[in-house]
Amino acid sequence: MNVCAACGAEPGGVCGGYHELLVEVKPFTTIEQFSGHPCMDYSYGSNARGRIPADASAAFGNTPRVSHWEMGHGHGGGVEIIENWTGADIDVAWERAGNATRWNPPTGDAGVGVTGRE
Numbered sequence: 602m603n604v605c606a607a608c609g610a611e612p613g614g615v616c617g618g619y620h621e622l623l624v625e626v627k628p629f630t631t632i633e634q635f636s637g638h639p640c641m642d643y644s645y646g647s648n649a650r651g652r653i654p655a656d657a658s659a660a661f662g663n664t665p666r667v668s669h670w671e672m673g674h675g676h677g678g679g680v681e682i683i684e685n686w687t688g689a690d691i692d693v694a695w696e697r698a699g700n701a702t703r704w705n706p707p708t709g710d711a712g713v714g715v716t717g718r719e
């Protein structure tokens with residue numbers, strides 16, 4: 602899925618006001634479980650195979666505390682996590698996002714039960 606996050610660093614500056622991520626969502630409890638997945642291969646939006654239409658690929662696990670991506674930001678950048686971009690209401694935002702942030706198995710199961718809800 603594509604996630605767009607507003608960026609307030611230097612309005613009109615190097616970030617252009619927002620960042621876009623291409624996110625892979627899996628019911629994983631650690632970032633290490635994403636090893637070998639495409640979402641870990643496009644730090645800063647590119648690698649030797651090419652470029653993706655986003656600032657970076659990103660991994661979202663089964664809670665807002667399992668996330669990882671690397672992108673340029675301001676005059677630096679580096680490893681980012683969801684908490685850096687949501688502030689104190691991270692759990693509220695995660696719940697509001699609903700199944701958009703939860704693994705959606707190809708069977709059509711909407712992911713109910715993955716987070717222990719319902």
Ligand SMILES: [Zn+2]
Pocket residue numbers: 608609610616619620673674675
């Ligand atoms: Zn930025």
